Every structure is written in structure tokens, then in C-alpha cells.
Amino acid sequence: LYRTRITGTVLLDLVDNHPHVLSIDTPPSIELEGMELLDIDNPRLPGSLDQVAAGPPIVVIDGGVIPERPLIRRSLNGPAHRSFIPDTPAWIDGGTDGHGTAIASVAALGSLRSKLLRPAADDQVLPVAIARVLDDNTRLPEAVNVKSAIPEIANQMREMNRAQVFNHSLASRAPFNRQRMSVWAEALDRTAYDNGGPGCLFVVATGNIDGAVSPSITQLEGWLTRPGHPRYLADERCRLRNPAQAINVLTVGAYVPQAGAPFTQRQTMNRRPIAQNGAPSPFTRTGLGYLREVKPEVVEEGGNFYIEAGTRLRRNAQLTDVAVANSQFARDGRLIRFMNGTSVAAPKVAHLAGLIERTIPGASVDLIRALIVNAAHWPERLATTEDTLRILGYGVPDPERALLPGGARCLITIEDRIPIGSAHYFRIPFPTDLFDPTPETVIRVSVTLAYRAPVRKTNAKYRGTILEWGFSKMGESFDQFRRRCSTVNPEDSTDDEADIEDEPIGNWNWTVKQRLRTRGTVQKDWFEAPASDFEDEMFLCVIGRRGWLSKEQQDAGFEQSYALAVAIEVAGVAIPIHERIEQLVRLQVPVRA
Incomplete structure (x- = not known):
């Protein structure tokens, strides 16, 4: 069994003239698309990426960005940006992790896979404003007081950009405390409420199961065998990370729309995706929420984990995961890299919120949140209704159901x-x-x-x-x-x-x-x-x-x-x-x- 990339002429020659070739097949579409994404260069970008929609930007509360990256350059050109790190006025990323650039690209484009490989005339790229709170190491500095920073970000971004949709792909290491609401989550809730005023919509990631706190990676590897995926996600140790329990926000988990693993890894390392089509991502954190309410409310594409040789867990993202803008483009020449995590699921929902803003001018943040949840549907049903609600919320929001x-x-x-x-x-x-x-x-x-x-x-x-x-x-x-x-x-x-x-x-x-x-x-x-x-x-x-x-x-x-x-x-x-x-x-x- 061989894997190769050939021209159409060579393919026809193999079919017509080589009797020992018994079968020819193409890679799964998701892997093939990943390979094509890696090959895209700047001159071949679709013209639709130049069409930045009018209206207020999506505010990305995250790290700094590299503003001259081709995929997000025009989205960043216009809105006012600010760093909210004391004594660090720059909103440009000086590190190599590229988290802010990745999140900004999904907030601006939604699905990069679709926008780049299947461009449409009516594609909309949304403007993005950066509210920097993470340092060059993608950490929240001690100097950033979230209790005061969250309302300050909301007030300044509303004043400078008329913004009302905020993406928040940040979380503490620890799961939330069921006995008492955290200061961070309360700050989000108070700011969203806005003393009964217009308020704002925070789109917040659930956080990931990454071994930093319980459950450990060893525990997760054991759970893959018993009770198995996705049943282990209902375990209390997999509950939401702070501040995803905030009640006035839209909390977003992750799922896998189409599972796959690169062909060479499947053949040489027996690597297989853990989550199958329509299943929750193996790392997504789950509800219920602080008031025992449905949390997360929705899920979006967040990528997968992989199992190798039947037992070993592999967490690094593959080209079958979520495509994001590569902050190191100037160094390695790749426009795209791939990520997994609830961090990249949340901005896709924020992108949909921005589309609703433009479809229904003057829509309140309450209406935007209601439309997103109302448009959601379960990608699959788990063992019980409560398990499905705890892990997948109300499901995956369908843009057409929300907008058309x-x-x-x-x-x-x-x-x-x-x-x-x-x-x-x-x-x-x-x-x-x-x-x-x-x-x-x-x-x-x-x-x-x-x-x-x-x-x-x-x-x-x-x-x-x-x-x-x-x-x-x-x-x-x-x-x-x-x-x-x-x-x-x-x-x-x-x-x-x-x-x-x-x-x-x-x-x-x-x-x-x-x-x-x-x-x-x-x-x-x-x-x-x-x-x-x-x-x-x-x-x-x-x-x-x-x-x-x-x-x-x-x-x-x-x-x-x-x-x-x-x-x-x-x-x-x-x-x-x-x-x-x-x-x-x-x-x-x-x-x-």
C-alpha cells in the first residue's frame, strides 16, 4: 500500500497501463483539505477575504496578534485595539505561541477551511478588535485584575468601536467552585447585565481537559478504556473551568463534525481519532453549571485527540483539526496551522453572533443569544437526555437556521x-x-x-x-x-x-x-x-x-x-x-x- 501525490496524467497511465495496480483511492476529504490548506500561498487567497463587512467588530479578549498576517490583515484594519496589561501598551504579539492570532482569525472568518477551499460570493469577513490581556507567553499576568479589566474592556470597546460581542477563550487552570461563584465569573455576569442597559454578549470557552489539573493525562488514558469516550466526560472532574460557569454568558464546548487521522500516521503508528463523527471532543469540559443549569449552551468544532498503538494518547493537533492563521508565517511560509481546543470553538460562535448583528440591525444581545441557541441541534444523542445536555448543551448552532x-x-x-x-x-x-x-x-x-x-x-x-x-x-x-x-x-x-x-x-x-x-x-x-x-x-x-x-x-x-x-x-x-x-x-x- 503506497501513498503518493501525482498528476492527472500519471493517474490515467496507472489505470490504463499497469495491471498490477488493483485499486486507487483518495484520502478522506478532511485530510485532503488539510493538505490543500497547507499548500495555499498568499497570491492564491480568495478575493472574498478582501470583503470585510461593515459594522461593529468582534472583540477578541486574548493575547496580542501579528497584524500583518495575510488572513487577518484587513479584519484588523479599522477597529481600535488596546492592551489592558499595565505597562505593556503594545497589542502586537511578541511571542511564538500565536494564540491571539489564531483566535482572531476564527472570529473574523468563521471556518477557515470553508472560506479558503470553498469560497462563495457572499462570504463575509468580520472586523476584529483586539483587547490584549495575555503576555507574550500566553499567560494572564498578575498585574491584570480581571474584576476591573472585564468592565473596562467592555466600556472602552463599546465607546471606541460600538462593539457588543466579545470572544473570551480564556480559563483558569481549576474547575469552577460549585459552592461559590468566582470573582472572574461574576465580573462577566455583571458586565453583561450592564445595570439593565444594552449590555454585551460574552462568548466563553468551557476550558480543556489537558492534565494541568484533575483529571490527569494518566487518568484520561485509563478512562478511554473504561468507561470510554464520551461517557467519561460526565464525570464531575471534567466540569467547566472557571469562568465558564458565568450565567449571563454564552458558554461554548467543542465537538468533532468529521473525524480523521493523517494516512501515514494511521499506517505507520496505528493512530486513530478518539471522537468519531458528531461526537464531543475528548477534551471538552462539561456541565451542569453553577445553578445546575444547562452548560455549555452550544458546541462548535474544536478538534480531536488521538490514540496510538491502542493505548498511547496523542494530544497534538493534526491537519484534520481546526485550521487557524499561523502567526509564524513570515518564518516558515505557512499561512495555516492547525489547533485543537475549546479556545477555537468559541470564536466560531462569536463569528455567528457577528453575522446576526448584520442580518438584524439593532438586535439586542439577548436576541442574538436566543437566536444562536434556538438554531442549535444535537449532532448526536448520548446515553440520556441529561448527559447530552451536560456535554453537548443544546447542540451545534446552524447559521442558516439562525439567519435565513x-x-x-x-x-x-x-x-x-x-x-x-x-x-x-x-x-x-x-x-x-x-x-x-x-x-x-x-x-x-x-x-x-x-x-x-x-x-x-x-x-x-x-x-x-x-x-x-x-x-x-x-x-x-x-x-x-x-x-x-x-x-x-x-x-x-x-x-x-x-x-x-x-x-x-x-x-x-x-x-x-x-x-x-x-x-x-x-x-x-x-x-x-x-x-x-x-x-x-x-x-x-x-x-x-x-x-x-x-x-x-x-x-x-x-x-x-x-x-x-x-x-x-x-x-x-x-x-x-x-x-x-x-x-x-x-x-x-x-x-x-
């Missing part, structure tokens, strides 16, 4: 402010006549609520407010629905899980269930049912309750902003439900209970 509603997918968005102690009600029409010929058609309904709560780490409840949503059950009238929701009694209820009842009998078959989904500040659930089960209208409510917020603050009219994304999809049939509901929908003035 229409046809068989209807998307309804709502943004509002609710006084705590009250409820908002909405009517959603459903075109039952569309399905008279095919009543067995499967309909999928998903609801996502996102809000940013005031927080206080000195209070055991941590969040000052709690919102939850309710949905009418089959055949339920508005009066029946409203009476059922009123039993929650939001005026007097506090953030006590005992007050949250399970789904009522006769309800739709929701996936996550109310008790688990209500623990977080982004709450998604979904069900599937035949079209024949739907009436002409459905009802949705949002209920505002107190956490540590005082009764006096509630009586003074304290309001909580929120966003809802409701998707109604037809499975497998091109029925234009979006256009019909768009004609019918008239969101009523919210009714305050």
Missing part, C-alpha cells in the same frame, strides 16, 4: 421588558388548513428565552430575577392557559426550585422539561408532534419572578429585559409555513397579570 428563516421554517422573535411580579402573554396562529391533506406531517416547535439577570455573589441565590416561559398544551384555550400560568403566582414567588412544577398532564412531549430548563438565563425546549394535534392558535407566556430582588424593588416597578425566539418547522416537507404564519401573526399587546 422562510419556507418550511418559521421564526418568530420577541423583545420586551417585563415588570417582575407580572406575566406577558402572546398568541401564535397556526395554519391548520395547510396540513389538511397530510395531517401526519411532523411539526417541530422550539422556544428559546434569553435574558441577563442582575447578580450578587454574596447571595446564595446569585441571580436577582428569574424568568420562565410557559406554553399552552394541546386543546387548551387562552382562559385555561392563563389560569394555569397564574397558579405560578409570580408576584409572591421567589427563586425556589420547589416552586417550579413539572409539565402538566396532557402537555406536549417537551425534551428538556421545565425544572431543568428554568435554572438558566437562556432556556430552550422543543417537541415534535403530528400536524393533526395542533389547533388554530397556541399561546405563550413569560413570567417574571424574584430571586434575591427585594419586594420593595419589585413594588417600585423593577423591569427585566428579555428576548424570545420561537421556531415552527415542518419536518421533511417543503410546505411554506413561514409565509403563512407571517400573514397570520399579530402578536397581541402583552397582558400583564
Whole structure:
């Protein structure tokens, strides 16, 4: 068995004139693409990389960058950059690790593999602003006080660049403390909340299982045999690294869309990928979160680990992993290198957030977060629903589902402010006549609520407010629905899980269930049912309750902003439900209970 790179002429000669050649095959596409990426040079870059989209930049809170790298040069040309390391004014990287350059390239381009090998006319490259906090050794200096640095970065970047999306691919060595919220995570939560103002969206990596703290690499190697991947990821020692437990941020884990290992390593070293197609990355850290809520909320491509000779773990990235800009291009001539880690998964989600900003001008950070989570789907289902939510969150966000509603997918968005102690009600029409010929058609309904709560780490409840949503059950009238929701009694209820009842009998078959989904500040659930089960209208409510917020603050009219994304999809049939509901929908003035 031989591996070679040949021209088309030689290939034809082998096929036509050499009877001892029994078979010819090409490398797996992901490996072939990696080889092609390594061969790309500056003059052959797609012209679409020159098309930097207008609008505010994605802020990358990370190390410095090499600004003249061809892949990110234009993205960095325009936004204001700053170093937030005391006595280190330069935002240019003086080291060789290139972490900041790599993260900036993914935030700007999304998938470098797609942008370089399959360029499209409508490709968008996003501007990026650098907020430097790591030194030349990719370490967080002791002089950087994250409690003050996080709000300072947000305030200055909003003022200089009008930015509201921030990528945060940083983590401490230790997993988060379940008994007490950290200063770092609280700083992210407070800054995102912004005293009830416009706020900002922090996209935060879960952190990696890298042997720096428990579990050790020896422990991980043992787990690969028993209980095996991905079951070991549900172990408590694999929980999120601080500050990924922050409740007002969008936490991102890693998965492997397409597994592979370079051919020569497979043949000579018996090297195999650990995670298979659609599986969580072997190093991704997992939830549940500080409030036992769903964390991470989403996952994105983060690369793989490999097993060699059946037992030895290999963690170094291969050309089948995530392509990033190479900060050492001037030295070795390679535009691309490859990385693995949740650090490179987070900026891909930040890139999607930037695309939503441009598709829906004026979208709040709550709506952006709701749309990303609502567009997510599980790449695979693990042993139990809770294990799937702990490891994969709500799944992989699909840009088309977030950006391009229409046809068989209807998307309804709502943004509002609710006084705590009250409820908002909405009517959603459903075109039952569309399905008279095919009543067995499967309909999928998903609801996502996102809000940013005031927080206080000195209070055991941590969040000052709690919102939850309710949905009418089959055949339920508005009066029946409203009476059922009123039993929650939001005026007097506090953030006590005992007050949250399970789904009522006769309800739709929701996936996550109310008790688990209500623990977080982004709450998604979904069900599937035949079209024949739907009436002409459905009802949705949002209920505002107190956490540590005082009764006096509630009586003074304290309001909580929120966003809802409701998707109604037809499975497998091109029925234009979006256009019909768009004609019918008239969101009523919210009714305050």
C-alpha cells in the first residue's frame, strides 16, 4: 500500500497501463483539505477575504496578534485595539505561541477551511478588535485584575468601536467552585447585565481537559478504556473551568463534525481519532453549571485527540483539526496551522453572533443569544437526555437556521421588558388548513428565552430575577392557559426550585422539561408532534419572578429585559409555513397579570 501525490496524467497511465495496480483511492476529504490548506500561498487567497463587512467588530479578549498576517490583515484594519496589561501598551504579539492570532482569525472568518477551499460570493469577513490581556507567553499576568479589566474592556470597546460581542477563550487552570461563584465569573455576569442597559454578549470557552489539573493525562488514558469516550466526560472532574460557569454568558464546548487521522500516521503508528463523527471532543469540559443549569449552551468544532498503538494518547493537533492563521508565517511560509481546543470553538460562535448583528440591525444581545441557541441541534444523542445536555448543551448552532428563516421554517422573535411580579402573554396562529391533506406531517416547535439577570455573589441565590416561559398544551384555550400560568403566582414567588412544577398532564412531549430548563438565563425546549394535534392558535407566556430582588424593588416597578425566539418547522416537507404564519401573526399587546 503506497501513498503518493501525482498528476492527472500519471493517474490515467496507472489505470490504463499497469495491471498490477488493483485499486486507487483518495484520502478522506478532511485530510485532503488539510493538505490543500497547507499548500495555499498568499497570491492564491480568495478575493472574498478582501470583503470585510461593515459594522461593529468582534472583540477578541486574548493575547496580542501579528497584524500583518495575510488572513487577518484587513479584519484588523479599522477597529481600535488596546492592551489592558499595565505597562505593556503594545497589542502586537511578541511571542511564538500565536494564540491571539489564531483566535482572531476564527472570529473574523468563521471556518477557515470553508472560506479558503470553498469560497462563495457572499462570504463575509468580520472586523476584529483586539483587547490584549495575555503576555507574550500566553499567560494572564498578575498585574491584570480581571474584576476591573472585564468592565473596562467592555466600556472602552463599546465607546471606541460600538462593539457588543466579545470572544473570551480564556480559563483558569481549576474547575469552577460549585459552592461559590468566582470573582472572574461574576465580573462577566455583571458586565453583561450592564445595570439593565444594552449590555454585551460574552462568548466563553468551557476550558480543556489537558492534565494541568484533575483529571490527569494518566487518568484520561485509563478512562478511554473504561468507561470510554464520551461517557467519561460526565464525570464531575471534567466540569467547566472557571469562568465558564458565568450565567449571563454564552458558554461554548467543542465537538468533532468529521473525524480523521493523517494516512501515514494511521499506517505507520496505528493512530486513530478518539471522537468519531458528531461526537464531543475528548477534551471538552462539561456541565451542569453553577445553578445546575444547562452548560455549555452550544458546541462548535474544536478538534480531536488521538490514540496510538491502542493505548498511547496523542494530544497534538493534526491537519484534520481546526485550521487557524499561523502567526509564524513570515518564518516558515505557512499561512495555516492547525489547533485543537475549546479556545477555537468559541470564536466560531462569536463569528455567528457577528453575522446576526448584520442580518438584524439593532438586535439586542439577548436576541442574538436566543437566536444562536434556538438554531442549535444535537449532532448526536448520548446515553440520556441529561448527559447530552451536560456535554453537548443544546447542540451545534446552524447559521442558516439562525439567519435565513422562510419556507418550511418559521421564526418568530420577541423583545420586551417585563415588570417582575407580572406575566406577558402572546398568541401564535397556526395554519391548520395547510396540513389538511397530510395531517401526519411532523411539526417541530422550539422556544428559546434569553435574558441577563442582575447578580450578587454574596447571595446564595446569585441571580436577582428569574424568568420562565410557559406554553399552552394541546386543546387548551387562552382562559385555561392563563389560569394555569397564574397558579405560578409570580408576584409572591421567589427563586425556589420547589416552586417550579413539572409539565402538566396532557402537555406536549417537551425534551428538556421545565425544572431543568428554568435554572438558566437562556432556556430552550422543543417537541415534535403530528400536524393533526395542533389547533388554530397556541399561546405563550413569560413570567417574571424574584430571586434575591427585594419586594420593595419589585413594588417600585423593577423591569427585566428579555428576548424570545420561537421556531415552527415542518419536518421533511417543503410546505411554506413561514409565509403563512407571517400573514397570520399579530402578536397581541402583552397582558400583564
